Amino acid sequence: MKKDISTEERIKEAARAVFIAKGFSGCSTREIAKASGMNVALVNYYFRSKSQLFQLIFNSAMEDFTNTMVEVFSRDLTLPEKMRILIEKEYEFLSQHPELPSFIIQETNRESNIAHDNFGFFQKIVDTGIFQQCVEAQEREEMRKIDIFNLTLLIISNCHYPFMSRNMLKGMLKLNDSQLIPNIEIHKKHVSDLLISYLFPKISKNEE
């Protein structure tokens, strides 16, 4: 009865790496099997189909995708502090997982991928009370009036796009990896200053 979890887990880990690197339609079941050192049939034995295995990986990737936001927004801090720390943590996390943002975008844009119930992930962010905190700050005129949609989008754009575009940037500016890292580090600082001074104009004026 007690099954050896190591094979199932090994397949899942290999699948995660392969799917995130190449996307659903960019890889085969056999490639995942080989990467995990297992048989092709075992993949379907444990996960029934390529699609079901993918759905599993995708959801866990979405979890990671929103995890930093949930974690930072749950802390007991002022909004500018949360913003600064979030950007810091996002850049830190994405430096370790630079393929994640483009994977998420690629797969949410793939048709035939029906199960786009990303609302659950967003709800976790809402549950941190961050948007309530924003409304209150806006009432006290400590924060610029801005919708949830635009606020979320400003943050994600400036945190995720730099990592998604790293290969394009390398090609366009003729950079190698070792040149890219410090540039992204500088970019983090720009993004931090940019967003905080835009969202909290008075406070950032006082700080200067």
Place this chain on the structure above:
Amino acid sequence: MKKDISTEERIKEAARAVFIAKGFSGCSTREIAKASGMNVALVNYYFRSKSQLFQLIFNSAMEDFTNTMVEVFSRDLTLPEKMRILIEKEYEFLSQHPELPSFIIQETNRESNIAHDNFGFFQKIVDTGIFQQCVEAQEREEMRKIDIFNLTLLIISNCHYPFMSRNMLKGMLKLNDSQLIPNIEIHKKHVSDLLISYLFPKISKNEE
């Protein structure tokens, strides 16, 4: 001798639509053939292989990708004016071609896609003299000190990511297309204000 250009062109147009919608590994030669109303063999008759046809489409997509920048930066305007008009034009163009940014990112991140000579496209932007104009403005202290890398990245992030993420946003915020469009229109205004006030702090202070 005189060949009917219509079939070749029809295949290219179908290929463009299919490739951009589904990516290189997300579609088949037969799908492109069917979309153009032509035979499978004709695709290879005119373009030799799926890869060569793709390369053609990709390059033309990269052309479109950088076209707005080249066009706006070539005008005889001040930097804040160029910035404002660029954002305006980018949002206008991408509203008509929302799939383009994620296509470019997806394909520049696909390994086995060797030919990443995106430098040529970037050179066209450099040739507009925009970066020289920035250096001069920075010397006159009319513009914040910022590297080409970070400046380019700030602009592209805030213009392209909103369109790349539209399906994710729709899923996360439970929006439909008709709700998305006005939100993106508002976002354009935020991005414009955000970037101009950050890059040209003194001037935008005078304007207020």
Place this chain on the structure above:
DNA sequence: CAAAATATTAAACATCTGTTTAAAATAGTT
């Protein structure tokens, strides 16, 4: 240990993949 349940394997399956071939249709040339 024997029986039952679970895990693993190699092989087969039907279909799809990119590409090629060789014949047929069409257009162009003399």
Place this chain on the structure above:
DNA sequence: AACTATTTTAAACAGATGTTTAATATTTTG
């Protein structure tokens, strides 16, 4: 008109694809 070059077609190709099968090995249970 006949001949040549070009375009289009259906069919075949070899290999890859997701998935299933049926037999074997291993573990768990009584």
